[in-house]
Amino acid sequence: MSQVYNWHLGREMAYPYEASYPDRQFAFVFNINRCIGCQSCTMACKSTWTFSAGQEYMWWNNVETKPYGGYPRHWDVKILDMLSQANGGPGQWSRATDSRRAPWGEYHGKTIFEASPNASTENGSQTALGYLPADEEWSAPNIFEDNPLNRRVTKKGEYFKSGTDLPTHDAWFFYLARICNHCTYPACLAACPRKAIYKRPEDGIVLIDQKECRGYRKCMEACPYKKTHYRATTRTTEKCIGCYPRIEGKDADANGRPFTTRCMSACIGQIRLQSFVKLKPDGTWAEDRYNPIYYLVHVAKIALPLYPQFGTEPNGFYIPPRWAPRPYLRQMFGPGVDSAIEKYAALDRETLAVLQLFGKDKHICHRYEIREGPKVFEKEIRGRKVEIFNDTILGYDAEGREIIRTTVEEPLYIRSAKHANSI
Numbered sequence: 001m002s003q004v005y006n007w008h009l010g011r012e013m014a015y016p017y018e019a020s021y022p023d024r025q026f027a028f029v030f031n032i033n034r035c036i037g038c039q040s041c042t043m044a045c046k047s048t049w050t051f052s053a054g055q056e057y058m059w060w061n062n063v064e065t066k067p068y069g070g071y072p073r074h075w076d077v078k079i080l081d082m083l084s085q086a087n088g089g090p091g092q093w094s095r096a097t098d099s100r101r102a103p104w105g106e107y108h109g110k111t112i113f114e115a116s117p118n119a120s121t122e123n124g125s126q127t128a129l130g131y132l133p134a135d136e137e138w139s140a141p142n143i144f145e146d147n148p149l150n151r152r153v154t155k156k157g158e159y160f161k162s163g164t165d166l167p168t169h170d171a172w173f174f175y176l177a178r179i180c181n182h183c184t185y186p187a188c189l190a191a192c193p194r195k196a197i198y199k200r201p202e203d204g205i206v207l208i209d210q211k212e213c214r215g216y217r218k219c220m221e222a223c224p225y226k227k228t229h230y231r232a233t234t235r236t237t238e239k240c241i242g243c244y245p246r247i248e249g250k251d252a253d254a255n256g257r258p259f260t261t262r263c264m265s266a267c268i269g270q271i272r273l274q275s276f277v278k279l280k281p282d283g284t285w286a287e288d289r290y291n292p293i294y295y296l297v298h299v300a301k302i303a304l305p306l307y308p309q310f311g312t313e314p315n316g317f318y319i320p321p322r323w324a325p326r327p328y329l330r331q332m333f334g335p336g337v338d339s340a341i342e343k344y345a346a347l348d349r350e351t352l353a354v355l356q357l358f359g360k361d362k363h364i365c366h367r368y369e370i371r372e373g374p375k376v377f378e379k380e381i382r383g384r385k386v387e388i389f390n391d392t393i394l395g396y397d398a399e400g401r402e403i404i405r406t407t408v409e410e411p412l413y414i415r416s417a418k419h420a421n422s423i
């Protein structure tokens with residue numbers, strides 16, 4: 001095993017290969033607070049990439065209802081349990097020491113690579129701690145949809161008696177939308193005995209070479225997010241391709257201009273923002289103050305990685321839901337949860353403006369700019385004075401062309417009396 005630097009964990013960690021980073025990295029932020037579980041993203045991906053024979057159970061994008069839902073069933077509970085056993089309990093975090101190289105502190109616990117039974121051997125058969133889901137675990141992609149966890153149900157009518165008080169609801173669930181995280185240290189790649197999995201140097205998208213794959217499913221066993229899928233008709237494994245033809249501008253109506261992925265473009269709730277981040281030679285993110293992903297992760301610090309303790313350094317980030325219990329969220333997104341939710345609950349001026357970029361255009365936003373507008377709201381919320389300004393936010397593509405121009409306040413249209421009751 002080599003030693004590589006994982007900035008999500010604030011420390012070096014063991015990984016089977018030497019560190020190697022792309023020029024820029026495909027990355028995204030999902031705002032869980034806005035997801036309505038409509039599955040438009042899921043169907044956009046399925047109807048584009050996985051509609052053929054042998055792909056029936058493949059949902060490269062899926063949206064599961066937490067805490068009970070999961071695809072494959074209980075995937076995260078299982079791997080967390082395995083990791084906890086290897087660590088003799090949940091791994092602990094110490095406080096942050098470096099805002100860029102260790103923004104959430106240092107993780108003291110084994111990752112899936114370090115907890116592998118063969119971590120100390122050169123040619124072990126299991127590169128990362130993991131398991132191969134059984135067929136029936138892939139049978140119900142939306143199991144437990146909308147099922148809440150409720151500590152207080154004793155009789156009818158008591159469901160929402162105290163369940164509506166923030167910060168934490170007594171009855172809660174939330175939708176977790178997931179795609180492959182195109183990890184910096186992919187477990188799927190590390191585990192493949194054929195070296196059929198590679199990370200593209202131009203954008204860090206992780207792909208499986210179908211000519212090289214022999215369907216051993218070592219990647220399925222190793223990926224802690226369970227985002228590779230076996231196709232019995234071809235006896236190979238397939239996964240999310242980051243819609244690379246779209247982000248290369250090769251979509252039929254793109255005229256050469258890159259589009260965001262299908263699942264991002266189709267999102268009804270406008271919870272998704274996809275772009276690229278620039279990397280330094282050590283794999284950490286180069287400062288890019290007005291790149292919206294960089295801003296949300298490193299400046300506003302409201303977007304957090306999913307299960308950072310796994311150790312793959314995922315490049316998908318989430319704004320955690322305000323209403324779910326904090327211990328559950330800390331386990332899922334690490335120690336940055338409390339401050340991220342506090343900030344999200346009383347947004348500062350710039351972050352509120354940046355959030356307006358989500359889902360506004362199918363071209364990829366690389367940079368934003370804010371033009372100040374008048375104050376339109378002021379109130380004290382949870383002990384903090386909150387002011388809202390009707391700022392205008394502009395988004396630009398990689399060539400500096402304007403692709404988004406929107407305001408914080410959405411325009412209000414009132415239907416005329418003549419059409420009041422018409423549809």
Ligand code: SF4
Pocket residue numbers: 179180181182183185186187188189206222223224225226227228239312
């Ligand atoms: S999420 Fe899984 S399949 Fe995707 S890059 Fe990471 S380890 Fe590989």
Ligand code: SF4
Pocket residue numbers: 044045046049060061179180239240241242243261262263264
């Ligand atoms: S990025 Fe493309 S391939 Fe990947 S889940 Fe989204 S739509 Fe599917």
Ligand code: SF4
Pocket residue numbers: 034035036037038039040041042063175177266267268269270271
């Ligand atoms: S399309 Fe957007 S809002 Fe709908 S389920 Fe997917 S992520 Fe959530």
